[in-house]
Amino acid sequence: MIKLKNIIKQYGVNSQNIVMALKGIDLHIKEGELVVLRGASGSGKSTILSLIAALSKPTSGEVIVGGDRISKLPDNFASDFRRHSIGFVFQKYNLIPILSAKENIILPLVPMNLSSDEIEEKLKRVLKMFQIEHKENQLVKNLSGGEQQRVAIARANINNPKIILADEPTANLDEKLSLAFIEILKELKEEGKTIVIATHDPLFFGLSIVDREIEIYQGSIV
Template sequence: MIKTVDLKKIFRSEEVETWALNDVNIEIAEGEFVAIMGPSGCGKSTLLNILGLLDNPSSGSYILNGTDVSYLKESNRTDLRKGVIGFVFQSFNLIEELNVFENIELPLLYMKIPANERKRRVNEAMTRMAISHRKKHFPQQLSGGQQQRVAIARAVVANPKLILADEPTGNLDSKNGAEVMNLLSDLNREGTTIVMVTHSEHDAGYASRIINLFDGRVVPDTISY
């Protein structure tokens, strides 16, 4: 499903160059659950942004479902993300002016799904995440665990083939964190490909494979950080 070839990302500021990724070569099969680990600043989130088509690499190739998507324009990247990729972030990224139902509905509005189908899909996602009783509540009225459930419901409501999760339990206590990881595991068992950035060895234990990054490169899991 995912393949990168000699992927590089360089950030330039005046005359300073920062190599965030350097010759990253990975392959992730459809249906895998992969954790990306490494110390802060190693390039984990940069790699996830490229995989999620939120950014382009500086050089190298990114192949998604057999298509080279390395250097698409923003409008093309936006179109390709719809219905293909779902995102779950540490900070939840919910819109405070929208209630639970409306936050989950957003991806379907962007896809121009008819109203009746939107309602059906949102209700189904809320039921699955056990937040139907909160449908009219706003993010500030929810606990952290409930907010992350809303974020996962929003990620899955369009039935994406790929979910990218960036520190999905980073703002949660251990109980809520375990519940979120169990939800992601359930989605993976049903066939959804999941790529997760995490610092947590516990969370990484839910994955079927770990990719380790250090100074922007893929390294063996024996390296000492």
């Protein structure tokens, strides 16, 4: 499902302060796997997720997702790839606080020219799945942290993508809400999703639903 081949990622290439974020990463993730990328902040975990989602491009090497080489996709094609293939749960959720939960969730559907019935069908599916039907018309800024996270997860799943990426998904949650998120992961895994989580939260280490834990240290796989 996901292949990273000899990935090097540098920042500040045109300056004197070059930062080597990834140093020759080779990583294969099978369809349906739940993989945890573990490591300290700044180790390169988030950079790996951004490459898989075509949010950034490697300095060198290849990223292949579902058989397609996405490393060099122009921005418009990269956006189309993300819209159909990737659900991304950001660390700070990236929700628009002055919009309702419903409006945030359906944002990825805006460029797709779907009918109102099609949008409503997709919306109802994720609202029910993540148990936030009763919050759909509330402004996101008035929701609790756990409710905002469910809105973010619902948005990531609105197009029923094959791949779910989550960057430090429990960083802003207490233990109870973090455990609730793990229950959501179980459901997504049972649906056959390929899931990659970047985290340093020990709650994820040794979980039965996790197929592999991969340690990232200073841009390399340990």
